[in-house]
Amino acid sequence: MSSQTRVELRKDLFADERDDNLNEIGRPTARQDILGHVTGRSPFFDDHQFDGLLHMRCVRSPHHHARIRRIDIAAAERMPGVRRIILGRDVPHNLNTLLSLIDFGRDDEPLLATGKVSYVGEAVAAVIAETERQARDAVAAVRVDWEVLPHVLDPEEALAPGAPIVNETWPRNVFEYHDKYTHQKLRFGDVERAFARPDVEIVEGRYQMSPIEQAPTETCGAIAAPETNGRYVCHTSTQALFFSLGTTAKLLDMPSSRLHFIGGTVGGGFGGKVDSLHEPLAVLGAILTGAPVKYIWDRAEEMQVGAPRGAERWYLKDAVTRDGRIVARRFRGYFDCGAYTRLSSYAVQKATGHLPGPYTIENVSSDVYCVFTNRTPATAMRGFGITGVDFAIECHMDKVAERVGLDPIELRILNAYRDGDMKAHRRLAKNTALIECCQVAAEKAGWPIRPEFAAMSSLTGGGGDRAAIPETVTDEEGRVDGTPAARPAPRPAAPAPAPAPATASTSARPAAPATRPAAPPATPPAAPPVAPPVSAPAPAAAPAERPQERPAQKPYQPQEPFTRGVKKPGAHRFSSLSGTRRR
Amino acid sequence: MARHKGRGFAAINYPIGMNLGGDPSQALVHSNPDGKFMVSLSSIDLGQGMKSVTRQIAAETLGVPVEDVYVDTADSDTGPHCMGSFASRGTHRVGNAVIAAAQEARAVLLEAAAEELEVSAADLETDGRGNIHVKGAPGRSITTAAASLAAQFKQGRTVSGRGIFLIPFAGVDPETGEMTPVSCFAHAALVVDIEVDDETGEIEVAKLSSAYEVGRALNPKLVEQQLVGGAWMGMSHAAWETTEPYYPDRGHGPEDFNQYLMPGPGDIAPHDIAILERPAPDGPYGGKGPGEMCANPVLPALANAVYDAVGVRIDELPVTPEKILRGIQANGGARPKGRR
Numbered sequence: 001m002s003s004q005t006r007v008e009l010r011k012d013l014f015a016d017e018r019d020d021n022l023n024e025i026g027r028p029t030a031r032q033d034i035l036g037h038v039t040g041r042s043p044f045f046d047d048h049q050f051d052g053l054l055h056m057r058c059v060r061s062p063h064h065h066a067r068i069r070r071i072d073i074a075a076a077e078r079m080p081g082v083r084r085i086i087l088g089r090d091v092p093h094n095l096n097t098l099l100s101l102i103d104f105g106r107d108d109e110p111l112l113a114t115g116k117v118s119y120v121g122e123a124v125a126a127v128i129a130e131t132e133r134q135a136r137d138a139v140a141a142v143r144v145d146w147e148v149l150p151h152v153l154d155p156e157e158a159l160a161p162g163a164p165i166v167n168e169t170w171p172r173n174v175f176e177y178h179d180k181y182t183h184q185k186l187r188f189g190d191v192e193r194a195f196a197r198p199d200v201e202i203v204e205g206r207y208q209m210s211p212i213e214q215a216p217t218e219t220c221g222a223i224a225a226p227e228t229n230g231r232y233v234c235h236t237s238t239q240a241l242f243f244s245l246g247t248t249a250k251l252l253d254m255p256s257s258r259l260h261f262i263g264g265t266v267g268g269g270f271g272g273k274v275d276s277l278h279e280p281l282a283v284l285g286a287i288l289t290g291a292p293v294k295y296i297w298d299r300a301e302e303m304q305v306g307a308p309r310g311a312e313r314w315y316l317k318d319a320v321t322r323d324g325r326i327v328a329r330r331f332r333g334y335f336d337c338g339a340y341t342r343l344s345s346y347a348v349q350k351a352t353g354h355l356p357g358p359y360t361i362e363n364v365s366s367d368v369y370c371v372f373t374n375r376t377p378a379t380a381m382r383g384f385g386i387t388g389v390d391f392a393i394e395c396h397m398d399k400v401a402e403r404v405g406l407d408p409i410e411l412r413i414l415n416a417y418r419d420g421d422m423k424a425h426r427r428l429a430k431n432t433a434l435i436e437c438c439q440v441a442a443e444k445a446g447w448p449i450r451p452e453f454a455a456m457s458s459l460t461g462g463g464g465d466r467a468a469i470p471e472t473v474t475d476e477e478g479r480v481d482g483t484p485a486a487r488p489a490p491r492p493a494a495p496a497p498a499p500a501p502a503t504a505s506t507s508a509r510p511a512a513p514a515t516r517p518a519a520p521p522a523t524p525p526a527a528p529p530v531a532p533p534v535s536a537p538a539p540a541a542a543p544a545e546r547p548q549e550r551p552a553q554k555p556y557q558p559q560e561p562f563t564r565g566v567k568k569p570g571a572h573r574f575s576s577l578s579g580t581r582r583r
Numbered sequence: 584m585a586r587h588k589g590r591g592f593a594a595i596n597y598p599i600g601m602n603l604g605g606d607p608s609q610a611l612v613h614s615n616p617d618g619k620f621m622v623s624l625s626s627i628d629l630g631q632g633m634k635s636v637t638r639q640i641a642a643e644t645l646g647v648p649v650e651d652v653y654v655d656t657a658d659s660d661t662g663p664h665c666m667g668s669f670a671s672r673g674t675h676r677v678g679n680a681v682i683a684a685a686q687e688a689r690a691v692l693l694e695a696a697a698e699e700l701e702v703s704a705a706d707l708e709t710d711g712r713g714n715i716h717v718k719g720a721p722g723r724s725i726t727t728a729a730a731s732l733a734a735q736f737k738q739g740r741t742v743s744g745r746g747i748f749l750i751p752f753a754g755v756d757p758e759t760g761e762m763t764p765v766s767c768f769a770h771a772a773l774v775v776d777i778e779v780d781d782e783t784g785e786i787e788v789a790k791l792s793s794a795y796e797v798g799r800a801l802n803p804k805l806v807e808q809q810l811v812g813g814a815w816m817g818m819s820h821a822a823w824e825t826t827e828p829y830y831p832d833r834g835h836g837p838e839d840f841n842q843y844l845m846p847g848p849g850d851i852a853p854h855d856i857a858i859l860e861r862p863a864p865d866g867p868y869g870g871k872g873p874g875e876m877c878a879n880p881v882l883p884a885l886a887n888a889v890y891d892a893v894g895v896r897i898d899e900l901p902v903t904p905e906k907i908l909r910g911i912q913a914n915g916g917a918r919p920k921g922r923r
Contacts, residue, residue: 007807014860018862023646023648024642025801027803029639032654102752185758187760207899208898209900210827210830211825215824239668240667243667260660264656266628271669274669299840303837336831349603352755373831380669395886412594425764433796438772439794441592445776447592472759
C-alpha cells in the first residue's frame with residue numbers, strides 16, 4: 001500500500017506562521033510501542049490471566065420492546081459451574097447516563113433492565129460461570145416471561161402522535177434541550193426572507209446515514225478481580241479510563257479509591273469503547289463472587305448489541321444566487337439515538353455548532369432532534385456528530401453547483417469561510433484553511449479551476465461585512481413546559497406517517513433517487529411531537545419479577561460491601577497488580 | 584454494459600476536542616536520577632500513537648532527546664485524570680497538559696544545572712541532545728543526567744512537573760444556538776476517481792487525491808497512518824458498511840466479518856496526500872488532530888463521483904450496488920455527466 005501512497009508536506013503554505021526548526025516535533029520518530037505491536041507482545045486487557053477466572057455472559061432481549069413479567073433463574077442457577085446470576089436489583093444504583101459525569105442529561109439507562117426492555121439485545125441478567133461454555137448454557141436456561149409491546153424504529157415516526165414511548169425518562173421520545181425545547185435550535189439571520197428573494201434558486205435535499213459498526217479488532221471487555229485490600233482491579237479496553245472508573249463508582253455506589261483501573265493499550269476503539277458497560281458488570285461480578293470475572297463481547301454482540309454510530313437523517317434547503325453565493329441554508333436533523341441517550345444528546349449540539357459547514361452564509365437556521373427509538377443505543381464513532389451532516393452538506397453542495405452551473409470546487413472556494421468571518425454560532429472564524437485545501441486537492445487531481453479561484457486565500461477577503469451578526473428571527477417552536485403530563489391529548493386517528501418536512505429531490509434533471517423516496521410531503525412539524533401519556537406501556541414502575549426464594553440469591557446490598565468473598569482462601573493466589581500469571 | 588468513470592469532490596472542516604470544553608486532561612512528568620524522564624498519563628493509546636506524540640512533545644519541551652523519555656498509560660493509581668481518547672482531543676488536550684508538566688520539570692532541571700554551573704538559570708539553554716549549556720558559551724555545560732543527579736542527591740530537588748489543560752465548559756443558548764464549540768478546526772478537501780459498472784452496480788476506486796490541514800504534523804508518519812487508514816475507513820463507510828442494511832428496518836443485521844462488508848486489500852487504491860500545516864494558536868506546537876476528520880470528506884465525494892459517473896444521486900449511505908442499479912434502472916440507463 002505504501003508504494004501506492006504518496007505524502008508530501010506542503011511547507012510552502014502558511015510558512016510564516018510556523019517555526020520549523022524544532023528538535024523532536026516534526027520528526028517521523030518510530031513509535032515507542034511498535035516493536036511490541038508487530039511482535040504480538042504488547043499486553044492488551046485480555047492478556048492478563050488469572051487463576052480461577054470466571055466468565056460472564058448476558059441474557060438478552062429478543063424483542064424490540066417488551067415488559068418483563070418474570071425472570072426465572074431457578075434452573076440456570078443449578079447448572080454446572082454457575083456461580084452467580086446477577087439481576088438489575090443487584091446493581092446498587094441501576095440507572096445512569098454517561099454524561100452525568102459532566103452534568104448533562106438525565107439518568108435514563110439501567111445496567112441490567114428490570115421493568116422492561118427497549119431494544120433487541122438489551123441485557124436483563126448476567127450469568128457468571130466457571131467456563132464460558134457453562135455461562136452460555138446457563139444463559140440459554142434462563143426463562144424470561146415477556147409481554148411484547150408496540151415498538152417504533154423510525155425517528156420521525158417516533159415523533160408522531162401515538163408513538164410508543166421508548167424511554168419513560170423522555171416521554172416525548174426526544175431529549176429535551178435546556179428543559180425547554182424538543183430540539184436544539186440554531187438561528188442566525190432570517191432564512192425565510194432569503195428563500196422568498198426573487199433572485200435565488202432553491203435547492204432542497206434529504207440525506208440519511210445508516211448505523212455502522214466501529215469494528216475494532218479487539219471487542220469490548222473487562223476483567224475485574226478483588227485485591228487483598230478491599231479494592232478491585234479492573235483491566236479494561238476502555239477508551240476513557242476515568243469515564244469508565246467514574247461510571248463504575250456511580251453504578252456500584254462505591255468510592256473511586258476502591259477501584260484500580262488499568263488499560264491504555266487498546267486494540268482499536270473508533271468511539272465504540274466509551275460506553276463503560278463492561279467495567280461495572282465485571283467489578284460487580286468480582287464483588288459478588290470474590291473471584292476474578294471476565295466480561296467480553298463476542299463478535300455478534302459487538303456488532304448488534306454494542307452501540308454503533310447512530311443513524312442520522314437530514315433535510316437541507318438552500319437559497320443560492322445565480323452567481324453561486326449561498327445566501328440561506330436551513331437544516332432539520334434527526335439523530336436516531338436508539339433506546340438510551342448515551343452520547344447522542346452531546347452529538348446534536350456538536351453538530352449544531354458545526355453548521356452550516358465551513359462556509360460563510362448570512363442566514364442559517366437549524367432544528368436538530370435527538371430521538372429515541374427501539375434500537376441499540378447509538379454512541380460515538382470517528383467523526384461523531386459531524387460525519388453524517390458533512391455527508392449531507394457536501395452532497396448538497398454538488399447539487400447547488402449543478403443548479404447554478406458552477407464548478408463544484410469553485411463553488412466551495414467562493415462560499416468558503418475565511419479568517420474574520422462571523423460563524424452561525426456567533427464566533428469569529430480564525431486559523432481557517434479550507435480554500436487552500438480545495439486548491440491543493442484540485443491541483444493534485446488535475447482538476448482545473450479558474451485563475452481567480454486559484455488566487456483566493458483564507459487570509460484575505462474575510463471580516464468586514466462578513467463579520468456582522470445579522471438581525472435574527474427566533475421562535476418558540478417545539479417548546480416543552482417541563483411537565484410531560486400537561487402535554488396536549490393525542491389527536492384522534494393520527495396518520496402513521498411522520499411529520500416530515502416537505503422535501504424531494506429538486507434536481508431539475510430526472511436523476512431518480514436510487515433509494516427509498518423521501519417521506520411524502522406532509523404538514524410541517526410545527527407542533528411538538530406528542531405521544532399519548534396513558535395508552536402507551538406503563539413505565540418501569542411495575543416489575544413483575546417473582547421474588548427469589550433462594551437465600552443464595554438475595555439482591556446485592558452495598559451497605560455491607562466489599563468484604564464478601566474477598567478473603568476467601570484459595571480464590572486467587574497471586575497478585576493481580578502486574579496482571580500477568582505468576583506460578 | 585459499460586464501466587463509467589466519474590470523479591467527485593468534497594471539502595470539510597472538523598472541530599478539535601470536546602464540543603463546548605469542560606474536558607480536562609492532566610499529566611505528570613518526573614526524572615530518574617540519571618536524567619531519564621517518565622510521563623505518566625491515564626490517557627489511552629488506541630493504536631493512534633498517543634504515547635509517541637506525547638513523548639515527542641515532552642522531549643521537545645524538556646529539551647532532551649526523545650529516547651530519554653517514556654510515556655506510561657493508563658493506570659488510575661499512577662496516571663492523573665484524563666477525559667479519554669475521543670473527540671480528536673488526545674493530541675490537543677493531552678499534548679497541552681504534557682507541555683505544562685514538562686515546562687515545570689524543565690524549570691527545576693535548569694535551576695539544578697544553574698546551581699552546579701554557578702550561573703543564572705535564565706542564562707541556560709538545552710541543545711536537545713542531553714546537554715545544558717550557558718547561552719553563547721557551549722563550553723560551559725552540564726549533561727541533563729548530571730543535573731538530575733545533582734538535583735536529587737545533592738540539592739534535594741524533585742525534577743518533576745504537573746500539567747493540566749482545560750477549556751472551561753461553556754453552554755449553548757437555547758434560542759439561537761450561540762456557543763463556543765471548540766478552539767480550533769482542522770480542514771480537508773478530497774477528490775475521488777472511480778469507475779462504476781452499470782451492469783453490476785459495483786464501484787471500483789481508482790485514486791484518491793487529498794489535502795489535509797492538520798495544524799502541524801507533530802510526527803508525519805503518524806499523520807500519514809491516520810490519513811491513509813482514515814480515508815479508507817471513510818471509503819468503507821461510504822460504500823460497504825452498515826449494521827442495518829435496510830434501516831430503519833432492523834432485519835438482516837450482520838453478526839460477523841463474513842456478513843459485515845469492508846474493503847479488502849484488493850480494494851485499496853492509490854492515495855496522493857498533501858499535508859498542510861497552519862498551526863493552531865492554542866494547539867501543542869500548533870497541532871490539531873487528524874484522527875477523525877480524515878474519513879469525513881470521502882463519503883460525500885464518493886456519492887458525488889457516482890452521480891458524475893452514471894447520473895444517479897445516492898442520498899442514503901451506504902452507496903451499495905443495489906442502490907446504484909435501481910437508480911440506473913429508474914433513469915432508463917446510465918447517464919454519465921462527463922468527466923471533469
